[in-house]
Amino acid sequence: MAQPLTRINRLERELHLRQLQVRRLLQITQAINNNVSAGDLFQMYRSFLSSELGVNEMALFVRESEHDERWQLATSIGVDDLPTDLDYADELQRLKRPGNIDEPDHPLFRHFEHVVPVLHKERPIAFILIGSFTDEEDMFERVQIITTISNVIAVAIENKRLFRRQIEQERLEADLDLGAKVQQMLIPKELPTNDFYELSAIYRPKLGVGGDYFDYREFADGKLVFCIGDFTGKGVSAALLMANFQANFHTLIRKRTDLHAFVTEINESVYRITNGDRFVTFFVAEYDRSAHQLHYVNAGHPPAVLVSENGFQLLDKGTTVLGSIDELPVLEVGTVDLPPQALIVTYTDGLTDLQSAAGETFEEEILYQFARRQHYRSAGLFNENLLAKLEEFRQDNEYPDDLTILTCRIFGE
Structure with missing residues (x-):
């Protein structure tokens, strides 16, 4: 039992x-x-x-x-x-x-x-x-x-x-999408071409939205102001800072003050917004058609290259990056008497960060020598040839960062 x-x-x-x-x-x-x-x-x-x-x-x-x-x-x-x-x-x-x-x-x-x-x-x-x-x-x-x-x-x-990761990814994608839409509204759709000058741009944000920016403004007296910048950060935050910067750019440049006063004021406006936590590298130039001169300020940006049949010159006078401090310690406006024909190449550091399959970078000297051989081209054709050279150089490598090139061809009289 x-x-x-x-x-x-x-x-x-x-x-x-x-x-x-x-x-x-x-x-x-x-x-x-x-x-x-x-x-x-x-x-x-x-x-x-x-x-x-x-x-x-x-x-x-x-x-x-x-x-x-x-x-x-x-x-x-x-x-x-x-x-x-x-x-x-x-x-x-x-x-x-x-x-x-x-x-x-x-x-x-x-x-x-x-x-x-x-x-x-x-x-x-x-x-x-x-x-x-x-x-x-x-x-x-x-x-x-x-x-x-x-x-x-x-x-x-x-x-x-x-699930948390998916939500974060969706937020990031939404952030990038909104940033890209804002940024596309800020980048000029058309650039001027006339008998005196021509602008052409290559613009490739790495993630659909980046920190690169370029712009221009023409005036009735024949002067042309053009600029290029690189903002810290990505996504909506960079796009909103860029939107504010663009508004200040057009507001301040219409005052027709000299570049010294213009850069001083735009630095103060960026600092007010970011409190020094964000900054922008910036290059701005003003072409005076009547004097055939170029005035410029380089604010911590890769130096623009002025190319003519006589060789090339780096446009490196200026100041530090904008927005990191409220008052710029030194600010120098560069002035260049232009040759009859000239090509001005500005770019962001996504160009020189580019690597070949062998791990070599597209160094500044490569750009300078290429620009010397192509100085007689129109801005559009120069950019087209430069992009082909970059594609050949990188082969299967991705662009490591945003890439922006703004080229200005001065035809002169």
């Missing part, structure tokens, strides 16, 4: 465990559907293992982030002396299959008897280390229940992480 009773007792115990499992799975599923925080899920998990399954020692390790090889202790039971200076990744990665642990002298594993790795798409996303139980009966069933519950918890946490 004793044998059937023992079997019935065991069946009753197993049924009780299964009922616990189903009940707790239902509660955890409802919590996940209600978007309970990871901390609360871990607390439910810990409570179930401790109070209902009688686990005396347990440690749950999860990845710190999706692409991170580091592991962190998410929750534990009965272990307060786990080593903090141990590389958990190296120790855990060798436990690739569920099974027993028999390492009583190991600083991490000495508390535990079982390991359960949780896999998601064949990669480990969690490790559960289990020690002793208050009741040693039905050990196999208890470990199986822990495995099931742990898989549900770990996958839920992983899905939360992936």
Whole structure:
């Protein structure tokens, strides 16, 4: 009579465990559907293992982030002396299959008897280390229940992480899309061409929206002002700063003050907006047709190149970047008496950051020598030939940054 009773007792115990499992799975599923925080899920998990399954020692390790090889202790039971200076990744990665642990002298594993790795798409996303139980009966069933519950918890946490990443990615894409739309409204769609001068541009933002900017303004007295700049930052923040800068550019340049006063004022306006946290490198030039002179200021920007049949000259006089300090310490306006025919090439550092397949950069000297050979070209044809040379130079390499080139051809009298 004793044998059937023992079997019935065991069946009753197993049924009780299964009922616990189903009940707790239902509660955890409802919590996940209600978007309970990871901390609360871990607390439910810990409570179930401790109070209902009688686990005396347990440690749950999860990845710190999706692409991170580091592991962190998410929750534990009965272990307060786990080593903090141990590389958990190296120790855990060798436990690739569920099974027993028999390492009583190991600083991490000495508390535990079982390991359960949780896999998601064949990669480990969690490790559960289990020690002793208050009741040693039905050990196999208890470990199986822990495995099931742990898989549900770990996958839920992983899905939360992936969902957060998706939301962040969507925000970034929306930010870039809005920034690109704002920026496209700021960049001139057409550039002037007449008997006296011609402007042509190459404009390639790396991510659809970048920090490069160029602009121009023509006046009834025949003068032409053109500029190029490179803003720190990307996305909407850079586009909004650029929009404000463009508004100030056109407002201040219409006052027809000299370039010294213009650059001083536009620096103050950028500093007011950014409080010195953002800045812009900037080159601005004014062509005076009647005097056949070029006045310019280079504010921390790669020097523009003035090219003619007599050679080339770097336009490097000016000041520091705009917006980093409220008052520019030094500001020099450069003046050049132009030769009868001249080509002025301005660019952002995306040009000289470009690399060949051999790892060589498109250095300034390459540009200077190319410009000397092409100085007689129109601005449009010069840019077309320069772009072809850049494509040949980079081959399969991507452009590392935004690329902008603004070329001005002066025809003279």
